[in-house]
Amino acid sequence: MLHVVLVEPEIPQNCGNIARTCAATGSSLHLVRPLGFDISQSAIRRNMKRCGLDYWHLVEVSDYENLEDLFRRHPEAGADLWLTTTKAPRPYTEAAFTADSWLFFGKETAGLPLPFRERFRERCVRLPMAGEARSLNLSNAVAVCVYEALRQNGFPGLLGAGEMAGPPAGSV
Numbered sequence: 001m002l003h004v005v006l007v008e009p010e011i012p013q014n015c016g017n018i019a020r021t022c023a024a025t026g027s028s029l030h031l032v033r034p035l036g037f038d039i040s041q042s043a044i045r046r047n048m049k050r051c052g053l054d055y056w057h058l059v060e061v062s063d064y065e066n067l068e069d070l071f072r073r074h075p076e077a078g079a080d081l082w083l084t085t086t087k088a089p090r091p092y093t094e095a096a097f098t099a100d101s102w103l104f105f106g107k108e109t110a111g112l113p114l115p116f117r118e119r120f121r122e123r124c125v126r127l128p129m130a131g132e133a134r135s136l137n138l139s140n141a142v143a144v145c146v147y148e149a150l151r152q153n154g155f156p157g158l159l160g161a162g163e164m165a166g167p168p169a170g171s172v
Helices: 013-024 039-049 067-073 073-081 114-119 138-152
Strands: 004-009 027-034 062-065 081-084 102-105
Touching: 004 013, 004 081, 004 138, 013 027, 013 062, 013 114, 013 138, 039 102, 062 067, 081 138
Parallel strands: 004 027, 004 102, 027 062, 081 102
Antiparallel strands: none
16 A cells, blocks of 8 residues: 655644545555645544545555654654655656555645755655755645556556447447
């Protein structure tokens, strides 16, 4: 299972969109505190429903006090992780994702912490963009990276074709 890690996310609508991506792809969602929003059940229903996410039951969500807590509870994350940052020296297409990779994304206003990026410098990747652009929206960046990781691994467990794969409706 692919793991999406949001480090100190600030905007509930982005989290809702990312949760929807996780639900659609069978990826798990990990939230590292502090969070810029409430994740109680009532708050999730109220805030995240605006994002069109009416299937939270399809998302495995875990939360952690900080990065140390995440790595203490999931030491395997350190062996197969990728950090997405606008400061990275190479594009995400050069990453060799596995079906069990941990993809880390930083908060909307500041990205991932510098000491964390330096610790895993060789595992930092970026999404190419125009020089004048500061960054992509967090939920868009997550979607791009999740689908690239899944593509590299043959889209495990996902449907590769929709209902149009069969004969056209009304054909004999």
